[in-house]
Amino acid sequence: xxxxxxxxxxxxxxxxxxxxxxxxxxxxxxxxxxxxxxxxxxxxxxxxxxxxxxxxxxxxxxxxxxxxxxxxxxxxxxxxxxxxxxxxxxxxxxxxxxxxxxxxxxxxxxxxxxxxxxxxxxxxxxxxxxxxxxxxxxxxxxxxxxxxxxxxxxxxxxxxxxxxxxxxxxxxxxxxxxxxxxxxxxxxxxxxxxxxxxxxxxxxxxxxxxxxxxxxxxxxxxxxxxxxxxxxxxxxxxxxxxxxxxxxxxxxxxxxxxxxxxxxxxxxxxxxxxxxxxxxxxxxxxxxxxxxxxxxxxxxxxxxxxxxxxxxxxxxxxxxxxxxxxxxxxxxxxxxxxxxxxxxxxxxxxxxxxxxxxxxxxxxxxxxxxxxxxxxxxxxxxxxxxxxxxxxxxxxxxxxxxxxxxxxxxxxxxxxxxxxxxxxxxxxxxxxxxxxxxxxxxxxxxxxxxxxxxxxxxxxxxxxxxxxxxxxxxxxxxxxxxxxxxxxxxxxxxxxxxxxxxxxxxxxxxxxxxxxxxxxxxxxxxxxxxxxxxxxxxxxxxxxxxxxxxxxxxxxxxxxxxxxxxxxxxxxxxxxxxxxxxxxxxxxxxxxxxxxxxxxxxxxxxxxxxxxxxxxxxxxxxxxxxxxxxxxxxxxxxxxxxxxxxxxxxxxxxxxxxxxxxxxxxxxxxxxxxxxxxxxxxxxxxxxxxxxxxxxxxxxxxxxxxxxxxxxxxxxxxxxxxxxxxxxxxxxxxxxxxxxxxxxxxxxxxxxxxxxxxxxxxxxxxxxxxxxxxxxxxxxxxxxxxxxxxxxxxxxxxxxxxxxxxxxxxxxxxxxxxxxxxxxxxxxxxxxxxxxxxxxxxx
Numbered sequence: 001x002x003x004x005x006x007x008x009x010x011x012x013x014x015x016x017x018x019x020x021x022x023x024x025x026x027x028x029x030x031x032x033x034x035x036x037x038x039x040x041x042x043x044x045x046x047x048x049x050x051x052x053x054x055x056x057x058x059x060x061x062x063x064x065x066x067x068x069x070x071x072x073x074x075x076x077x078x079x080x081x082x083x084x085x086x087x088x089x090x091x092x093x094x095x096x097x098x099x100x101x102x103x104x105x106x107x108x109x110x111x112x113x114x115x116x117x118x119x120x121x122x123x124x125x126x127x128x129x130x131x132x133x134x135x136x137x138x139x140x141x142x143x144x145x146x147x148x149x150x151x152x153x154x155x156x157x158x159x160x161x162x163x164x165x166x167x168x169x170x171x172x173x174x175x176x177x178x179x180x181x182x183x184x185x186x187x188x189x190x191x192x193x194x195x196x197x198x199x200x201x202x203x204x205x206x207x208x209x210x211x212x213x214x215x216x217x218x219x220x221x222x223x224x225x226x227x228x229x230x231x232x233x234x235x236x237x238x239x240x241x242x243x244x245x246x247x248x249x250x251x252x253x254x255x256x257x258x259x260x261x262x263x264x265x266x267x268x269x270x271x272x273x274x275x276x277x278x279x280x281x282x283x284x285x286x287x288x289x290x291x292x293x294x295x296x297x298x299x300x301x302x303x304x305x306x307x308x309x310x311x312x313x314x315x316x317x318x319x320x321x322x323x324x325x326x327x328x329x330x331x332x333x334x335x336x337x338x339x340x341x342x343x344x345x346x347x348x349x350x351x352x353x354x355x356x357x358x359x360x361x362x363x364x365x366x367x368x369x370x371x372x373x374x375x376x377x378x379x380x381x382x383x384x385x386x387x388x389x390x391x392x393x394x395x396x397x398x399x400x401x402x403x404x405x406x407x408x409x410x411x412x413x414x415x416x417x418x419x420x421x422x423x424x425x426x427x428x429x430x431x432x433x434x435x436x437x438x439x440x441x442x443x444x445x446x447x448x449x450x451x452x453x454x455x456x457x458x459x460x461x462x463x464x465x466x467x468x469x470x471x472x473x474x475x476x477x478x479x480x481x482x483x484x485x486x487x488x489x490x491x492x493x494x495x496x497x498x499x500x501x502x503x504x505x506x507x508x509x510x511x512x513x514x515x516x517x518x519x520x521x522x523x524x525x526x527x528x529x530x531x532x533x534x535x536x537x538x539x540x541x542x543x544x545x546x547x548x549x550x551x552x553x554x555x556x557x558x559x560x561x562x563x564x565x566x567x568x569x570x571x572x573x574x575x576x577x578x579x580x581x582x583x584x585x586x587x588x589x590x591x592x593x594x595x596x597x598x599x600x601x602x603x604x605x606x607x608x609x610x611x612x613x614x615x616x617x618x619x620x621x622x623x624x625x626x627x628x629x630x631x632x633x634x635x636x637x638x639x640x641x642x643x644x645x646x647x648x649x650x651x652x653x654x655x656x657x658x659x660x661x662x663x664x665x666x667x668x669x670x671x672x673x674x675x676x677x678x679x680x681x682x683x684x685x686x687x688x689x690x691x692x693x694x695x696x697x698x699x700x701x702x703x704x705x706x707x708x709x710x711x712x713x714x715x716x717x718x719x720x721x722x723x724x725x726x727x728x729x730x731x732x733x734x735x736x737x738x739x740x741x742x743x744x745x746x747x748x749x750x751x752x753x754x755x756x757x758x759x760x761x762x763x764x765x766x767x768x769x770x771x772x773x774x775x776x777x778x779x780x781x782x783x784x785x786x787x788x789x790x791x792x793x794x795x796x797x798x799x800x801x802x803x804x805x806x807x808x809x810x811x812x813x814x815x816x817x818x819x820x821x822x823x824x825x826x827x828x829x830x831x832x833x834x835x836x837x838x839x840x841x842x843x
Contacts, residue, residue, distance in 0.1 A: 087157025168282025348451030431596030440830030459703030496678020
């Protein structure tokens with residue numbers, strides 16, 4: 001007997017209060033006004049389940065889904081309730097669970113406790129007609145390799161308990177906790193399946209056959225094979241796509257069985273791994289392929305491979321053209337998890353996410369029309385900051401991208417030429433190998449939304465407080481070392497440790513100016529990549545780039561509440577002089593024109609009102625630092641030196657650096673940043689910053705670090721040696737991108753050489769996991785092209801108290817060359833203007 005291949009679906013739908021955007025437990029009231037044959041209760045009172053009629057075609061299933069959703073929407077609207085077809089409601093919290101009062105559900109709650117209490121989740125079940133139960137069991141054994149792809153297409157649950165979980169489908173992870181969830185293991189007949197259910201029921205672990213929560217099962221109440229692995233999907237056409245693929249996969253398995261084609265089951269661990277990867281990455285990362293020994297590939301390729309493999313069956317049922325189109329539409333706009341994160345990125349409000357999924361659930365079946373035209377030629381990737389799902393410009397970038405769309409190639413070229421002329425006239429350069437090079441600037445600005453800047457301010461201020469506390473402690477009382485939190489040799493054998501720094505007065509602010517390098521992952525989460533505490537550069541370049549943009553692109557639309565980077569100069573000067581007399585004089589001490597950042601030294605001194613000095617310009621007289629020639633007393637020195645201060649020598653041979661340090665040791669001059677700060681921005685010490693936050697502040701880090709391995713640790717040393725080709729390796733005392741090797745992009749010879757370097761000096765290296773950096777549109781040959789970017793932000797520090805750290809109102813966005821993840825200017829990188837939008841309370 002052949003399979004009937006009819007179609008049906010069950011959708012679990014969240015009820016949303018349209019005033020609060022929270023879950024509403026009014027399912028009993030709504031169900032009392034709905035026909036029982038199509039609508040039913042679920043275990044939680046915040047959910048209604050719909051059950052379609054049996055249909056023969058995808059068009060019929062679409063009509064049924066739309067009909068049932070519309071019926072529920074109409075009744076729910078009377079109570080100001082909306083409907084959300086998603087795996088989890090973004091604003092749902094554990095306390096929102098309310099049990100539907102039946103004996104069966106009460107027993108389940110008593111037996112399974114938290115498993116029931118956390119069931120604020122909704123799925124999509126697709127039924128395909130296979131009335132021969134022996135055939136159904138044989139077919140379901142062959143479907144396992146395709147299930148992760150269907151899950152990835154459906155993924156709609158990135159948020160759980162009001163937090164971003166990092167998963168595309170946290171619902172499937174929660175669901176797998178049930179003792180009867182997942183795969184059944186090898187079965188050959190309906191009798192074996194029934195025996196399995198009987199055994200499970202007899203163990204008392206499950207109560208009845210309805211609790212067979214397998215990924216695929218012969219339905220407990222219909223002559224069908226039932227797909228249960230998927231999240232609920234807000235856009236109806238995504239459910240139709242999944243139904244079409246599932247039915248074709250059922251038919252393909254049926255044909256293989258009829259033709260006696262051999263079948264090798266997927267091992268249980270590999271199946272779990274494949275499902276987990278789909279839950280984690282959705283369509284934005286990689287999925288495992290269909291081979292006996294699966295390998296990861298970009299999700300879009302795996303989806304297209306499945307569609308192509310099922311083409312004969314899709315054509316047989318007349319579904320090929322429709323499913324092909326629906327698959328490409330789904331890949332273009334992303335799954336619901338992608339779209340939810342894009343909605344959250346605009347304002348940082350989960351209510352915006354809920355509003356979006358309610359609108360998508362309401363219809364139309366193909367999803368809402370895009371608000372703006374797509375960038376069809378743009379090579380978008382997961383994690384692009386300006387171009388979201390469906391190649392649509394994100395809200396913050398619409399006016400900017402529209403501006404560049406209107407420029408013809410000749411005008412783009414003219415603007416680029418004006419930019420280059422401005423750079424040359426301003427002397428905007430950066431030193432590489434003793435040579436001053438033109439600083440590369442892109443004309444597409446980066447936008448940092450208010451909620452993002454607010455989160456960065458909190459996270460970086462916390463990090464800065466902990467680091468300043470550490471510096472004052474290790475060069476003071478050394479409580480951390482006495483308590484055994486860090487080994488003494490880790491600190492005092494660090495390349496950045498300076499014994500003379502122990503002589504600076506107690507309470508000296510060691511790092512008044514801190515720089516932090518941040519990156520974003522494919523989900524938009526910020527990570528601190530490096531701490532810079534000696535002489536972090538970039539602030540003047542951010543100022544200059546804004547001047548450039550104002551000169552070259554005065555007609556580029558600016559957002560409201562755009563922060564003026566010049567305000568940071570007042571904060572810089574104020575920080576250098578904090579607590580000093582009003583007449584105090586600050587100066588910037590530079591290594592001179594040969595310094596790689598000489599442009600920055602000159603601009604900062606000019607704009608912040610600092611004396612610009614070199615070694616020959618200063619002298620120590622009667623225990624005071626003075627400017628030679630004028631006799632002006634210098635009260636604060638902003639050190640921007642290429643050597644340690646005590647090693648600084650004037651042309652006439654005076655050990656002026658050592659003399660200045662002696663004044664600082666008596667409190668006669670303030671140093672910013674103080675000698676010895678390198679002990680805290682050593683790449684090995686970076687690993688311990690979360691522990692410093694816990695030790696000094698008693699807090700959890702609000703900004704995460706990139707996973708980092710210390711090769712000085714024996715266990716991690718072995719891990720790194722095995723994985724040099726997969727990791728980013730860096731010298732602990734490196735800077736400016738020097739010595740960085742990105743394993744996946746490196747030649748085998750370079751990987752082998754780096755492995756030997758680490759083996760020769762384990763303490764001299766660290767390794768980090770490769771972060772899939774976010775990308776940003778960059779003008780290249782008159783077209784917008786994505787390039788990887790990072791962010792250099794600055795915190796001004798006046799102490800270790802909660803209010804003593806302030807995030808400067810400027811930042812430098814650095815971009816990597818095409819095909820690279822390294823953004824440093826010395827490695828061919830460039831920069832772009834960073835548009836910080838002030839939070840409401842700072843306007």
